[in-house]
Amino acid sequence: MGKTFTEKVLGRKAGKAVVPGEIIEIKPDVAMSHDNTAAISKTFYQIGVNRLFDPDMHVVILDHCTPAANEKFAQNHKDIREFVQKQGIRNFYDIEVGICHQVMPEKGHVWPGAVIVGSDSHTTSYGAFGAFATGIGRSEMAAIMAMGKIWLRVPETIRVTVDGVFPAGITSKDLMLKIAGDIGADGALYKAIEFTGPAIDRMTVASRFVFANMSAEIGAKNAYMIPNAETQAFLEKRVKTTYEVVASDPDAEIEAEYAYDVSTLEPMIACPHTVDNVCPVTKVRGTRVNQIFFGSCTNARVEDFQVVAAVLKGRKISPDVRMIIFPASQEVFLEVLKRGWITTLAAAGCVIMNPGCGPCMGNHEGVPANGEVVLATSNRNFKGRLGNKEAQVYLVSPLTAAVSALTGRIEDFRDMQLNL
Amino acid sequence: MIIKGRVWKYGDDINTDVIFPGKYTYTVTDSKEMARVAMEDLDARFAKEVQKGDIIVGGKNFGCGSSREQAASCLLYAGVGAIVAKSFSRIYFRNCINFGLPALTSALAVDALQDGETAEIDTAKGEIHCSAGIFQFPPLPNEVVGIFDAGGLIPYVQKKLGL
Numbered sequence: 001m002g003k004t005f006t007e008k009v010l011g012r013k014a015g016k017a018v019v020p021g022e023i024i025e026i027k028p029d030v031a032m033s034h035d036n037t038a039a040i041s042k043t044f045y046q047i048g049v050n051r052l053f054d055p056d057m058h059v060v061i062l063d064h065c066t067p068a069a070n071e072k073f074a075q076n077h078k079d080i081r082e083f084v085q086k087q088g089i090r091n092f093y094d095i096e097v098g099i100c101h102q103v104m105p106e107k108g109h110v111w112p113g114a115v116i117v118g119s120d121s122h123t124t125s126y127g128a129f130g131a132f133a134t135g136i137g138r139s140e141m142a143a144i145m146a147m148g149k150i151w152l153r154v155p156e157t158i159r160v161t162v163d164g165v166f167p168a169g170i171t172s173k174d175l176m177l178k179i180a181g182d183i184g185a186d187g188a189l190y191k192a193i194e195f196t197g198p199a200i201d202r203m204t205v206a207s208r209f210v211f212a213n214m215s216a217e218i219g220a221k222n223a224y225m226i227p228n229a230e231t232q233a234f235l236e237k238r239v240k241t242t243y244e245v246v247a248s249d250p251d252a253e254i255e256a257e258y259a260y261d262v263s264t265l266e267p268m269i270a271c272p273h274t275v276d277n278v279c280p281v282t283k284v285r286g287t288r289v290n291q292i293f294f295g296s297c298t299n300a301r302v303e304d305f306q307v308v309a310a311v312l313k314g315r316k317i318s319p320d321v322r323m324i325i326f327p328a329s330q331e332v333f334l335e336v337l338k339r340g341w342i343t344t345l346a347a348a349g350c351v352i353m354n355p356g357c358g359p360c361m362g363n364h365e366g367v368p369a370n371g372e373v374v375l376a377t378s379n380r381n382f383k384g385r386l387g388n389k390e391a392q393v394y395l396v397s398p399l400t401a402a403v404s405a406l407t408g409r410i411e412d413f414r415d416m417q418l419n420l
Numbered sequence: 421m422i423i424k425g426r427v428w429k430y431g432d433d434i435n436t437d438v439i440f441p442g443k444y445t446y447t448v449t450d451s452k453e454m455a456r457v458a459m460e461d462l463d464a465r466f467a468k469e470v471q472k473g474d475i476i477v478g479g480k481n482f483g484c485g486s487s488r489e490q491a492a493s494c495l496l497y498a499g500v501g502a503i504v505a506k507s508f509s510r511i512y513f514r515n516c517i518n519f520g521l522p523a524l525t526s527a528l529a530v531d532a533l534q535d536g537e538t539a540e541i542d543t544a545k546g547e548i549h550c551s552a553g554i555f556q557f558p559p560l561p562n563e564v565v566g567i568f569d570a571g572g573l574i575p576y577v578q579k580k581l582g583l
Contacts, residue, residue, distance in 0.1 A: 023561055025563075035446060036446075036488075039449070043574060046574060048583040064445075064446070076446050119487055123487075137514055137515040139518045139572075143577045146581065151564070185481055186484070186509075219481060276433075361437075361445065363446070382437040382438065383438055383462075384437050384441050384443075387441075387443045389438075389441075389461040
């Protein structure tokens, strides 16, 4: 019997062959934390250790409330800057650099076969680059700072195979929402989930990212995709570590398999208040929208801006809607600036914000009012998620967000004559 | 350990945002304040009425969403003695163990437990006693028992490092 990707990578770390269900203790290659590093540092000192076990394994990125919204957030950032300086953490990215999950691969901290933990649930994102990556809690990160180690249960693996050619305008976000709707918020609970097949192989780095990112929304421990040629080219310029692509053996045990053909896929939407409350956009077409949030670690990359700018070029968004835009990172921001799309979007009436998480977990920069409807390109629409439990949040692709901005209502782009 | 208290019963997929809202993750840090906002977006009565030893009962995928461990610790600070669910979200389960909060899995018990009734849990025997009868829950994996028995991850790490 062969081994899955996850069994191979965790086995290599454990120094023995491992099987699903086994609990192992390992030293991760990389440990990422964000604005929660201040709280983690307090727990770390509480343990009674003064120096980090290995400062070079840590990456700290400020993104959750940047720039600081008030004195508490400001103190939090200050504590983190002092901690990274004192402990000699060289891999520190301050408020200008971007969302942690975008910055990690951009700055070369993610590579195929790496074992990465992060004190953030969307750490699963790095599976898009062929890494094993999973979310952990704050105290666990403090324990890693002290001991360098963490316990992990070796997960069973499930697989999603994607075939067919995406119809024009249909994206990985539409497919991922469909998958979440089909298998449910616990459909991959405790499992490793592999995304494979010809349609996945043909996808861009940014499109593939969406699957691994949102695997957290279906309960997965980690996601995995074989790095395609474009992904390897992306990594080559950035990663300094030598690595080898690791893939599952053909005869490895796969617990459950799902097959999709995207040729007939429609624009999809997750309705309030769960990510698996999914239907085709046509079902809720015409719903009044108050705010559009184009941002997050799911969909705010260059190709997403390309789509949104193409829709809004030479047009104005509806006076009935507000559209707030957060590039995923400084690198993305500079690229879309260069291409003139920021001018296009600002001229259309959008509010251009700084790279970062924005209102995604309700901290600041666009919290909705009671009774308001928000259309978001992000990954989570739980009650209260954007900071107000009386708001309704829908999740969509950047294209659906852009066309809906034109009318202030949820629209199916296939009904609109846009000549893109 | 014996845990005895009132049952607070909720449904499937109870997420971390309704247990501990994201907007508080960097601003509400005191344990008493954390207890006061526990379950704020799910059940406004909970924080006002919860008593030490009370038991939260949830359906499948309890604690899904964010990795924020305040969603586990705020319940502990509110006095919750244990959570019984059909299944737990992965990071949430880890966070409970790391804080020494019993996170017990029993689908049969979840179906039987009634909101508002008094139930008793015997962690040593692995039993849940309620009006409908006695239900078993599986023990924690051996590797994790050490963390739980030490009273959570931080005391466990201190012990391991000889501190």
